Amino acid sequence: MSLKDILSPFSAWKNLALEPVTVKDPLNERPGAPRYRGFHKNELNECIGCGTCSDICQNAAIDMVPVEGIETKAGDSGLRPMIDYGRCCWCALCVDICSTNSLSLSNEYTWVNSDPEVFRFIPGADKKSWDANELGWKKPDNYNLNEPLRVKMEETAPDEREMSFLEVVKGYSKEQAEAEADRCIECGLCTATCPAHMDIPQYIKTIRDNNLEEGLRIMYQTNPLPEICGRVCTRRCETVCALGHKGDAISIRWLKRYIADNVSFDEYEKILNEGFIEKTDKKVSIIGAGPSGLSLGYYLTQRGIKATIYEAKEKAGGMTMYGIPKYRLPMEILDKEVEFLQKIGVEIKFNTAVGKNISFNDLYNNSDAVFIGVGFESPYKIGIEGENLKGSLQAIEFLREINKGNKIDIGKKAVIVGGGNVAIDAARIAKRIGAETTILYRRRVEDMPADWEEIEGAEDEKVNIITQAIPVEIIPDEKGKVKAVKYLKAKMVADDKGGRPRPVPIEGSETIIETETVIGAIGQGADYSFLPKEFEEKLELMRGRIVTDSNMKTSLDKVFAGGDAVNRTADAISAIADGHKAAIGIEKMLLSE
Template sequence: MSLKHVLQPFNAWVQAFSKPYTIPMKDTMRPGADRYRGWHINDVEKCVGCGTCADICQNAAIDMVPVKDPVKGDSGLRPKIDYGRCCWCALCVDVCTTGSLGMSNEYTWVEKDPEKCRYTPGVDAKPWDGSEKGWRQEEGFSLIVKDRVPMPMLDPKERIKTWAEVVVGYSVEEARKEAARCVSCGLCVAACPAHMHIPDYIGAIRDGDFEKALDFIYDNNPMPEMCGKVCTRRCEGVCSVGIQGEPLAIRWLKRFATEQFEDFAKVLHPEVKRVGEGKKVAVVGGGPSGVTVAYYLAVRGFEVTIYEALPQLGGATFFGIPKYRFPMPSLEKQVDLLKKAGVKIVTDHRVEKDEFRRLLEENDALFFGTGLMKPYKLGVPGEDLEGVIYALDLLRDHHVGKKVEVGESVVVVGGGNVAIDASRVSRRLGAEVTIAYRRRREDMPADDEEIEDAEAEGIELVTQSIPLRVEKLENGKLDFIWGPAEMVPPDRPGGRPKPKLIEGVENHLQVDRVIVAIGQKGEFEWMPEEVAEKVVTSRGWVEVDETGMTQWPGIFAGGDLVNSTADAISAIADGLKAVEGIQQFTLEGLSVSKS
C-alpha cells in the first residue's frame, strides 16, 4: 500500500470546484423525450371503439366504456385506462387500428383521489390533451397486418371472352393468412344487416376448421355462397383494420368457406327445436328473403312452400347477377340444401290474385318478397324506339336462356350495380360499351370494385352526362344525345350534389342499343286489390312492423319491396326478422284472417 493510494482519492475534491454533473432538480422537471410513453391521449372522434387496445393490454388496464350512442362502424365505446395497472408499454398505441390512441410526453400528475387515476382519454379533459409530443404510431412498425392477401382474378382481356367466374378464389393458405389479419373487433357484426357471426367464422377459417366456419355462417344466412360472391359487404366498409389499411376480405372468406364443401347438408348441424310441426307457411317469391324464410322455418319444422315465377330460385341473384360473378352451380348448391331441409319448391309459377287468396286460406302465414321487377323509365323523347331496352329485361332474358343481341355498341344509362352488370354482360356479348351517368364517379351507387373491373374490361365511363333524347338514324343505329352536367349543391343538408344540365351543348353517340338501368320499382298487379290496398303504400313500398308483418295480420313481407337498400343481405335480414315474426304469430294459435 503506497502513499499514492492514500492521497489519490482526495482528487474527488476537484469535483467540489467544478460544475455538478448530477442533474439539478429544476432540470428534472422537464417534459419527457419526444417519443416518451406518458399519459394517454385519444382522439375520440377518430377512435371507433374497436377494443384492440383492451385486447392487447397484458395488465388488463384498459376497459372499453360506453361514451356515446353506437353508430355504424363505431361501437360507441372508448378505452378507459386504469393507471394503477398500466405499465406504459404502449402496445395499445401500436396496435390501435385507427391511430387515434397515443401517449403524451407528460409523466407527472398529482391527485389526492386515487379514483381519478382512471380516466377515458379524450373524454375526460386532461392538461396533456392535444400534446404534440409523446409516443405515436410510426410508419414502418405495425402490430396488425394492413395489406390484404390479393385475390387472384382472371385477366381482363381473357375474361371478356368467357362467362367464367372472374374471381378465382383463395387457396387454403391464402384464406388462412387473410383470416389471420382479423382483430375480432366485431364492428362488422353490427354493420351487417343480418348480423352474421363474422369474427367467429373468420376465426374458424384461421384455425383451419372450415366446417365450424360453415356452421357459424349458416346460422343466419341460407345463401352464403351468394353473399360470399356478390354481397355489398357493408361489413368491410366498417372493418377497423380497413381504417388505416385494407379491410379484411370478409366476403371472399365467406366464399372460401362455402367453396370447401360440395354438399352443405353433410356438414351442417343446425341445432334447433322443431317447434313448427303442423304449421303451414307459403312463400311467394323465391329471392333471398323468401329463401331465408323458407329455410329457417323448414328446419324448425314448419311446412313451407315457395312459389317462384322464374325457372330457378334466387330472385335477383338468379336473373340479375351475371354468371361470371355468381355461377349457377353455386346457386344450385344452396337451393339443393333448401330441398333437403324439406322446403317444397314450385318454380315457373306466377301466383295470381285468386291463388293468393287461396294460399291465405290454406296457410297459417304467408310471406311475400317479390322484389322490384318494373324498371323506371328514362322519360326522354325516343325512349319507345326499337333498340332502347331495359337492363333488367336484358339480364333476365339472358339468364333464363333466351337469345339476346346487343349489336356492336351500346350505351348503358345509370350508375348502379345493375348498370355495371348490364355493361359487363354486353361486353361479353361482344359490344363496345359506354356507361352514361349523370353524377360524378364518386357518387355512383355501384360497388367500387365493380366499377374498376368494368373499366379494366374496356368499358368507358362518361360521367356528368344527362340523356336528352334518342333518335333513329338512317343506318339503323340509334343516336343517343346527351348534354353535359355541372354539379350543384344539394337542396337539403346531407344530400348528394345534384347534376344540372348545361344548356346548349349536345353530344352524340351512335349505338345499336340504349340500355336503361336507372332503377326499378315494385309491381303489385298480381296481388288481390283488397290486400294491395292494405299493405302497399302510396309510394309503392310495403311497410312492415318489427316482426316483418304487414298491416294485414298473417301476411309478412321482406326484401327490396320493404327496404330501400335493395341488396341481398338486407333481404336476408328481412327474412330472418320474418322467421321470428311468423313463428311467434303462428304459435300463438292465430290463423291468417282477412280482416
C-alpha cells in the same frame, strides 16, 4: 500496495472545483423526451371504440365505456377507452395496435393528486392539460402489429374475360384465406352493420382454426345462402371494418365464400341439421323464391314449419339468379344452395305465378301465414324520347335473357344509362358479347352506387364510363332503330340541404354519341297486381315499398313481406335478413298460440 495507492484517492478533491450537474428545476426544465410514454391522449372523433386497446392490455387496465355525446352507430360502438393508471404499465401496445391511430401517449409524466380516483379517466373526454401536447409516443412508421393490407384476390386477366363468362374472382387458397383471416381483430363492429347481423368475427376465426364446418354452421345461423353472399354481397360490413381506417378492410365477403366453397356440399346436411326441431302442422306459403323467400323457407323448416315457395319463373334465386351475371355468380352455385334447401324439406313450386296459375286467395286461405317476397322486377323508364325504339332495352330484361342463355343482338356499340350494380353488370356483359360499351352516368364515379370493385372491373375490361352526362333523347335512324343518344353535360352543384351534390345540366352542352343499343338501368319498382283488390287496397305502401313492423309483418292479417319490396337497400343480404326476421315473427305468431 504502494505509495501511489495511498495518494491517488486524494485526487478526488479536485472534483470540488467542478460545476454541479443537478437539474435545478426538474418539473420545468426537464420535459419528457419526444417519444416518452406518458399519459394517454385519444382523438375521440377518430376513435371507433373497437376495443383492441382493451384486448391487448395485459394488465386489464382499459375499460370500454360509453361517453356522453358519442352515439353508437354503424362503424362506431360509441364506447371509448377508460384507463386505470393503477394498472397501466405504459407499454403503449394499446397505441401500437389502435386501429385508427387515434390513441397516443403524451410525454407528460408529472401529475400528483391525493385522490386516487382521478387516475382513472377517459382520455379525450376528460380534459387534461396534456391533451394538446404534440410530443409523446406514437406508433412508429414501418411497424405494425397486424398486417394493414389485404391479401390480394386473384382474378381472371381482363383480356381473358372478353367473350367469356368465366368467374372473374378466383377465390382464396387455403394460405391466402388463413393470412386474410389472421388480420381480423375480432372487434365485431361489422356485425351490427350487417343486415343479417352475421357473427363475422366468429366465422373468420374458424378459418384460422381450420374448422370450416363450424364456420358454415355459424354462417347458417343467420344466413342460409352464404355461397351467394360470398360472391355478390354488397358487404356493408367491409365499409365499417375497423382495419379500413389504417389500411384495407378485411375481405369478409371472400372469406365467407372461402368457407362455403371449401365445405363439401354432401356434408351440409350432416353439419347443419342439428338444431332442427320436430315438424309441426303449420304451413306457410311464400311468394317468390328470391333470397328472402329462400331464407324464410330455411328458417321455417328449421323451426318445424312447412314452407312452400311459389316461383313464377323456372328457377329459384330471384334477382340473384336472373339479375347477376354469371361471371360474378355461376349458376351452379345457386342451384346447389337451392338443392340443399329442397333436400331439407323446403318445397318450391316453379313456373307457378301467383295471380295467374294460382290465386292469392287460395294461398291465403290454405296457409297459416303468407310471405310476399316478390322483389322489384319492373324497370323504371329513363323517361326520354325514343325509349320505345328498336334497340332500346331494359337492363333487367337484358340480364335475364342472357342468364337464361338466350342470345341478344346488341350490335357493335352499346350505351348503358345508370351507375348502379345493374348498370355495371349490363355494361360488362355487353362488352363480353362483343360490343363497344359506354356508360352514361349523371354524377361522378365516386357517387356511383355500384361496388368499387365492379367499377374497377369494368374499367379493366375497357368499358368507357362517361360521367356527369344526362341523356335527353334517343335518336332513331331512318328505319326507326336506335342510332345515337343525345346527352347534356352536367356540373355538380352542392346541395343546400346537406345532401349529396346534384348534377345540373350545362346549357348548350349537347353531345351525341352514336350507338346501336341503349340499355336503361336506372332502377326498378314492384308489381303488386297479383293481389286481389281487397288486399291491395289494405296493403300499406310507402313510395312503392311495403310497410312492415320489425317482424316483417304487413298491415294485412297474417301476411308478411321482405326483400327488395320492403327495404330500400335492395340487396341480397337485407333480403336474407328479412327472411330470418319473418321466420322469427311467424314462429312467434304461430307457435306461441
